[in-house]
Amino acid sequence: MDPTIESLTRSLRAFAAERDWEQFHSPKNLACALSVEAAELLEHFQWLTEEQSRQLPPERLAAVGHEAADVLLYLLQLADRLGIDLAEAAREKIEINARRYPASLVRGSSRKATER
Amino acid sequence: MDPTIESLTRSLRAFAAERDWEQFHSPKNLACALSVEAAELLEHFQWLTEEQSRQLPPERLAAVGHEAADVLLYLLQLADRLGIDLAEAAREKIEINARRYPASLVRGSSRKATER
Amino acid sequence: MDPTIESLTRSLRAFAAERDWEQFHSPKNLACALSVEAAELLEHFQWLTEEQSRQLPPERLAAVGHEAADVLLYLLQLADRLGIDLAEAAREKIEINARRYPASLVRGSSRKATER
Amino acid sequence: MDPTIESLTRSLRAFAAERDWEQFHSPKNLACALSVEAAELLEHFQWLTEEQSRQLPPERLAAVGHEAADVLLYLLQLADRLGIDLAEAAREKIEINARRYPASLVRGSSRKATER
Numbered sequence: 001m002d003p004t005i006e007s008l009t010r011s012l013r014a015f016a017a018e019r020d021w022e023q024f025h026s027p028k029n030l031a032c033a034l035s036v037e038a039a040e041l042l043e044h045f046q047w048l049t050e051e052q053s054r055q056l057p058p059e060r061l062a063a064v065g066h067e068a069a070d071v072l073l074y075l076l077q078l079a080d081r082l083g084i085d086l087a088e089a090a091r092e093k094i095e096i097n098a099r100r101y102p103a104s105l106v107r108g109s110s111r112k113a114t115e116r
Numbered sequence: 117m118d119p120t121i122e123s124l125t126r127s128l129r130a131f132a133a134e135r136d137w138e139q140f141h142s143p144k145n146l147a148c149a150l151s152v153e154a155a156e157l158l159e160h161f162q163w164l165t166e167e168q169s170r171q172l173p174p175e176r177l178a179a180v181g182h183e184a185a186d187v188l189l190y191l192l193q194l195a196d197r198l199g200i201d202l203a204e205a206a207r208e209k210i211e212i213n214a215r216r217y218p219a220s221l222v223r224g225s226s227r228k229a230t231e232r
Numbered sequence: 233m234d235p236t237i238e239s240l241t242r243s244l245r246a247f248a249a250e251r252d253w254e255q256f257h258s259p260k261n262l263a264c265a266l267s268v269e270a271a272e273l274l275e276h277f278q279w280l281t282e283e284q285s286r287q288l289p290p291e292r293l294a295a296v297g298h299e300a301a302d303v304l305l306y307l308l309q310l311a312d313r314l315g316i317d318l319a320e321a322a323r324e325k326i327e328i329n330a331r332r333y334p335a336s337l338v339r340g341s342s343r344k345a346t347e348r
Numbered sequence: 349m350d351p352t353i354e355s356l357t358r359s360l361r362a363f364a365a366e367r368d369w370e371q372f373h374s375p376k377n378l379a380c381a382l383s384v385e386a387a388e389l390l391e392h393f394q395w396l397t398e399e400q401s402r403q404l405p406p407e408r409l410a411a412v413g414h415e416a417a418d419v420l421l422y423l424l425q426l427a428d429r430l431g432i433d434l435a436e437a438a439r440e441k442i443e444i445n446a447r448r449y450p451a452s453l454v455r456g457s458s459r460k461a462t463e464r
Contacts, residue, residue: 039271053144155387260401285376
C-alpha cells in the first residue's frame with residue numbers, strides 16, 4: 001500500500017478507536033459523510049463563475065483545502081473498512097477510462113456527449 | 117509531495133491534455149463531478165442496512181471500489197488545479213479534529229451531538 | 233399549474249428580482265445549490281441509525297424541516313428557469329415507476345437488486 | 349395541506365405499500381436517496397457552461413425533468429414520513445430568507461460573501 005495512504009489510514013484508525021467511534025463508522029454511514037463533505041466543498045463554488053473558481057482568494061482557498069481534506073479522510077476510512085486498495089483502484093480506473101475515451105475520438109468535446 | 121499522489125496526478129494531467137479536456141476542468145466543474153461521484157458511491161448503500169453495508173458481495177464491492185476511485189481521481193484533479201497539497205491538508209485536518217473532539221469528551225457518543 | 237407551486241414560484245421570482253440575483257440563478261448553479269441543500273439535509277441523518285431517524289427530537293425535526301424547504305425552494309426555481317411543470321413531471325414519473333417495478337415482481341425486496 | 353402535494357403523497361404511499369417497501373423507507377434512507385437523485389440531476393450540468401445550461405436541447409431537458417421529478421418524489425416521501433408540512437415550511441423559509449438577506453444590503457452581490 002502507498003506509504004502516505006497507509007500512514008493517514010493508521011492515524012484515522014487510532015483516532016476512531018480512541019473515541020470509540022468505530023460503531024458509527026459503517027460503510028453506509030461513511031458513504032453518507034463522504035457525500036456530505038463533497039457537497040460542502042461544492043458549496044464554495046456554487047455561485048462562482050468558472051473563471052472565478054480558478055482564482056480563489058487565499059482565505060477561500062484555505063477553506064476549500066480543508067473541505068478537500070475532509071473528503072479524502074472519509075474516503076480513506078471507507079476504503080479501509082471495505083478493504084479496498086485505493087491507489088490500485090485508481091490506477092485501474094485510469095486504464096479503464098483510457099480505453100473508454102480514446103483521445104482520437106473525444107478530443108476537445110465535453111464528455112457530456114459521450115458519457116452514459 | 118507524496119509519490120503515489122504525484123504519480124496519479126501526473127497521469128491525470130496527461131489524460132486530460134491528450135483529450136484537450138483542461139477547458140472543462142475548472143475547479144467549479146471538478147467540484148460538481150466530485151459531488152456526483154460521491155453520490156454514485158452512496159447509491160450502492162442507500163437501501164442497505166448498516167450491517168449489510170459491512171458485508172458487501174464481491175461484485176458490489178468491486179463496483180464500490182471503482183466509484184471510490186472516481187472520487188479520488190476528481191479530488192486529485194481538483195487539488196492539482198488549485199495547488200492544494202492534499203496529503204499535507206489531510207494531516208493538518210487530523211490535528212484540527214484531534215483538538216476539536218478530545219477523546220475524553222466525545223468517547224462513544226455519536227458526533228451528532230457535538231458537531232456544528 | 234398547481235396553486236401552491238405557482239404561488240411559491242412567484243414569491244421566489246420576486247425574491248430574486250428584488251435582489252438582482254437572477255444573474256446567479258443559471259440552471260447549472262441552481263442544480264449545484266439543490267445538491268448542496270440535499271446534502272445538508274442528509275447531514276442530520278449521517279450518524280443516526282435508521283430507527284433513530286424515525287424518532288427525531290423536536291429541535292432536530294424543525295431543522296430538518298427547514299433543510300427540506302431549502303431543497304424544495306431550489307427545485308422550484310430550477311424547474312421555473314427550465315420551464316418544467318414539476319407536478320406533471322412527478323405524475324408521469326410515478327406512472328413510469330409503476331411499470332418499471334411491478335408490485336408482483338418486487339414486493340418486499342429492496343430495489344437494490346432491480347435498479348440500474 | 350396543498351392538494352397536489354397531498355395527492356402525490358397519497359400515490360407514493362400506495363406505491364410503497366403495494367410493494368412492501370415501507371421497510372426500506374426510513375427517513376435516513378430517503379435522505380440518502382434524495383441526495384443521490386439531486387446529484388443525478390447535477391450530473392446533466394457538470395460539464396456545461398452556465399450559458400449552455402440555459403439552453404438545453406429538448407432530449408436533455410426531458411431527462412432533467414425526470415430527475416427533478418425524482419427529487420420531488422423522495423422529498424415528498426421524506427416529509428410524509430416525518431410529518432413535515434412542506435408547503436408551510438417553504439413559506440416560512442422564504443420569510444426567514446427575506447429577513448436574512450435584505451434586498452437593500454445584498455442587491456446584485458452573489459450570496460457567497462454574505463452566507464455562512
